[in-house]
Amino acid sequence: MxxxxxxxxxxxxxxxxxxxxxxxxxxxxxxYGAKYREMKRLLEKSQWWPKEKHIEYQTMEMKKLLIHSYEHVKYYKDVFDDYGFNPYTFKNLEDIQILPLLNKSIINDNFQDLQSDNYPSRKKMLTTTGGTSGNQLKFFAEKNYNQVEWPFVELIWERVGYTSKSRVAALRNDSFRNRELFKYDWKERRLIIDNFHLSDSNIKTILDKLNNEKVEYIHTYPSAILSLCEYIKRTGFKMENTPKAILATSENIYPGQKEIVEGIFNSRLFTFYGHSERACIAGWCEKSDYYHIQSEYGYVELLDEEQKVITKTNTRGEIVCTGFWNYAMPFIRYQTGDYSAYASKKSCLCGRNYELLETIEGRWMQEMLVCKDGSKVSITALNMHSNLFDNVKHYQLFQHKVGEVIIKIVKTDKFSDNDEIAILKEFMKKMGESIDFKVTYVSEIEKTQRGKYKYLIQKLNI
Ligand SMILES: [Zn+2]
CATH class of the missing domain: 1.20.5 (Single alpha-helices involved in coiled-coils or other helix-helix interfaces)
Known part of the structure; x- marks a missing residue:
């Protein structure tokens, strides 16, 4: 082969x-092979299971994983023995609360010992998470991982009408870097658009293409689709083609952004939460914007600041996951650095019985401003009214000092001093005296290595 x-x-x-x-x-x-078919069959049924059946399934998968980890992964053999944890008598999901948490630095320090002894290199692949150097994570995943992952993604997208025959455009560049703006991926049957240089003339060409090809789904990053929205709003470009949905992933969607995209494209902005570490996946549904945690993918806990498990609704905590599908290097109680809360609604109108999460905030150092007194405020608190940035092409927050944030702005021709005054006033109104804001003007906004915009760049020595 x-x-x-x-x-x-x-x-x-x-x-x-x-x-x-x-x-x-x-x-x-x-x-996609036998594993893909097996997962598809499971998910078609399991999405309608009652709650008890989800728990029964998770308990069974967890026990299998724990026994495998004890028998084949030196790190867990030592940890389970140290904590007096017996995987063979494991009965309730809560039993794993006795086990210590896993994080990036533990994984780096125990890279060899966390690998299963019964997975030769031909059965696994080295994987790297996104992020800037310094906080990237390297780990091994099972080689056929996509056969497991893809049925979940399809299942979530099917909630907004997606099928494998849909006309999809991928405005992303994680799978392809090229000098061309477009490339047709015949293997996956989708149009790939390079999102790295979203200049005005490229955006115009992209929008024409979306119109001409009658694209039904745009798979993209929230920041990339927002760049198209900004252009459409500024130039009055006419979108003749209405996509069935905008599938925006890999970045947080901030308050206000969904409304902008949906208003301009007249179609739903739809998303799911997942991460390269592959221990959790949770998507919105046809009826709500709650993240439905896929119980078949992994087990999720929310932990408070004292690392106690949260069971109450509306209480934010760190998402800690145990993934069921990576036996090559199992992650048990892995701290994602992402935060959410259980939704106050216990069931969703769609009729599925998955646990529901409210909005998810990403890795905190990128998502929390640090105030003068050292306290942290989530940037979702900076929910600005939508016409405040009418004359701004892009903006980004930059914090390199505690209590001080620079708003970097790429102006449009219409931008005036009044805009700066209004923006500063609004930021100060939200944050009071706790943070000083300054505006600087730039010609371009810094992107990550994968070509994504980040709303907040932080370089703090704390
Ligand atoms: Zn639902």
């Missing part, structure tokens, strides 16, 4: 493209 792949990779396009085209025509259930 590997030799065939090598030959294919080195083939010229004239041979490659027809092969890709044929591959792309194969229905997913044959293309």
């Amino acid at each position: 590997d030799i065939a792949k090598k030959i294919y990779k080195n083939s010229p396009n004239i041979i490659k493209l027809p092969i890709e085209y044929v591959y792309g025509s194969i229905p997913n259930k044959y293309k």
Whole structure:
């Protein structure tokens, strides 16, 4: 198989493209293999399970994982023995609360000992999480991981009408870096658009293409779709094609952003929460914007500041996950650095019985402003009214000093001194005396290595 792949990779396009085209025509259930089919069958049924059945399933998967970890992963063998934890008598999900938490630095320090002894290198792949250097994480995932992951993503997208035959445009550049603006991915049957240089002329070309191709779903980052919105608003560009949904992932959606996108594209902005560490996935549904935690993917706990498990609704805590699908390097009670709260509604109108989460805030150092007195305020508190930034192309918050935040602004031609006054006034109104705001003007906003915009860049030595 590997030799065939090598030959294919080195083939010229004239041979490659027809092969890709044929591959792309194969229905997913044959293309992605047995594990994919098994997961699809499970999820089609399990999404309608009663709550008790979800718990029963999770208990069974957790026990399997714990026994595997004890028998094949040295790190867990030592930890379980130290804590007097017996995986063979495990009965209730709460029993794992006795176990210590896992985080990035523990994983780095125990990289060898966390790998299962029964997974040779041909069965696993080295994976890296996003983020700036310094807080990236390297770990091993099972090689066929996509066969497990993709059915979950499809299941979530199907809630807004997606099928494998849908016309999808991917305005992202995690899968392709190129000098061309467009590329058709015949294998996955989707149009790929490079989001790295969203200049006015590129945006115009992209919007024309979305109109002409009658794209049904735009898979993108919230920040990228917002750049298109800003252009449409500023220039009065007419979107003739209404996508069925905008599938925005990999970044937080901040208050106000959803309304802007939905107003301009006249279609739903839809998202799910997931992470490269692959221990949790939770998506919105056709009826609500609650994150439905997929019980078949992993077990989720929310922990307060004292690392006690939260059971109450509306109480924010860190998302801690145990993933069921990476036996090559199991993550048990992994601290994600993301925060959320259980929704006050215990059930959703869609009829599914998954646990529901409210909004999710990302890795705190990127998401919390640090005030003069050292206290932290979530940037979701900075929910600005929508016309405040009418004359701003992009903006980004930059904090390199406690109690001081710089608002970096890329102006449009219409921007005036009054805009600066209004923006500063609004920020000060929200934060009072606790943070000083300053405005600076830039020609471009810094992006991450993966071409994403971050709302807040923080370089604090605390
Ligand atoms: Zn629902």
